[in-house]
Every structure is written in structure tokens, then in C-alpha cells.
Amino acid sequence: MAHTHTAKGKIVRRLGTNIYGQVKFDRLLQRKPQAPGRDPEDRRRRKITDYGRQLAEKQKLRFGYGLSEKQFRNLYRRAKAAGGVTSDTFIQLLERRLDNLVYRFGWAASRDQARQLVSHNHLLVNGQPLNIPSALLAQGDRITVKRRKGVESLIRANLAAGNQVRASWVTVEEDSLSGVLTAIPEAAEVPLDANVQLVVEYYSRS
Numbered sequence: 001m002a003h004t005h006t007a008k009g010k011i012v013r014r015l016g017t018n019i020y021g022q023v024k025f026d027r028l029l030q031r032k033p034q035a036p037g038r039d040p041e042d043r044r045r046r047k048i049t050d051y052g053r054q055l056a057e058k059q060k061l062r063f064g065y066g067l068s069e070k071q072f073r074n075l076y077r078r079a080k081a082a083g084g085v086t087s088d089t090f091i092q093l094l095e096r097r098l099d100n101l102v103y104r105f106g107w108a109a110s111r112d113q114a115r116q117l118v119s120h121n122h123l124l125v126n127g128q129p130l131n132i133p134s135a136l137l138a139q140g141d142r143i144t145v146k147r148r149k150g151v152e153s154l155i156r157a158n159l160a161a162g163n164q165v166r167a168s169w170v171t172v173e174e175d176s177l178s179g180v181l182t183a184i185p186e187a188a189e190v191p192l193d194a195n196v197q198l199v200v201e202y203y204s205r206s
Contacts, residue, residue, distance in 0.1 A: 065094050099117075
């Protein structure tokens, strides 16, 4: 799991957008729209460089998916090496991660919680245990929940809450608590708070 010592609320305020998708952060931004340390009465515009914009977009995407800088950079390099449109491939790789799919299924309230479900060995992929959050799944792969009462209760509560917008590229069977990656998503389909092309430009500098 990627750890950060900065509170999520501060990250959201600094980036100016709710990258975590949780309602509590929408309320926080309404109450405190300014970045941490900024005077609410200070409305002066500060000039942002191209590098600053690229860095901000990179941080939005990285924090949103909950990855360390090393994990994020390595996935970018893999996307670049694959050929084709790097930004599109990058998003597809992020979406194919096991922890992200658990989140997209609506089984977890956040990607952090999804990562815990995976790393604590509560899931099967194609009938086999898999506890590596970064594992990349292929089209047609099926994830199922091990029969553990506490885990099933948590997942059903998250499904009932309906906090996640179900992705069109996954199919979830709520009765059996299983889900399938039915298609590799087109990058344009994936809801993002970041400009991925600026992320590519950021890494292209190095």
C-alpha cells in the first residue's frame, strides 16, 4: 500500500478537486475552498508555470489512484514502452489494477479500502487466491469474494450505499459477490479529475 503522511483533506484542498470521490471531501471544499495555509480573504491570482500545471495534474492522478511515486512512474514507463497513445494506455493500466477493479465494483468505499481487501487475502481471481493489489487483470478475468461473513457484510453495505458510479466495462453479480472485467475501457470513458496529457508531458521532461 502507498502511504502518505499528509491528510487527505489537505491534499484535496491543495489540488482543489475531490480526487477521492467521497462526499465528505465535497463538503470540505465547500467550506474551505482555499489551499491549506492560504488566507481565505487572499484572492490574488498566482502565476502558475507549465511545470506547475503538469505537476498538479500528475499529483491529482497519482493520489486519486493511491499509488506511490515509484509505482506510478513505473506504470507510466510500461505504458510508454507499449507503443500507441501513451496517455490512453496509461489509464487502461491504472484501471486494470486489481485494487482499482474492486473499487469500481462498488465493493469498497475507497481505493484504500479496496487495497486492504486484496492484501488481506479476501478475494479470488479466476478461482485462485491473489493478494497483490497491483496485479493487472485481463479482459474476462473474474474476481470473487471468499466466504467470510464479516467481509461479505462490509461489501454488501458498500454496495447498498451506492457511493460508486458503476463502470460500463465491468459486470458485477451482487448475489454471488463476483465481478468480471468485461472490456478494456477506452480512456475517454474513464471519469478523471486530471488531464492525462499533462501527466505525460511531466514525465517526458525526464
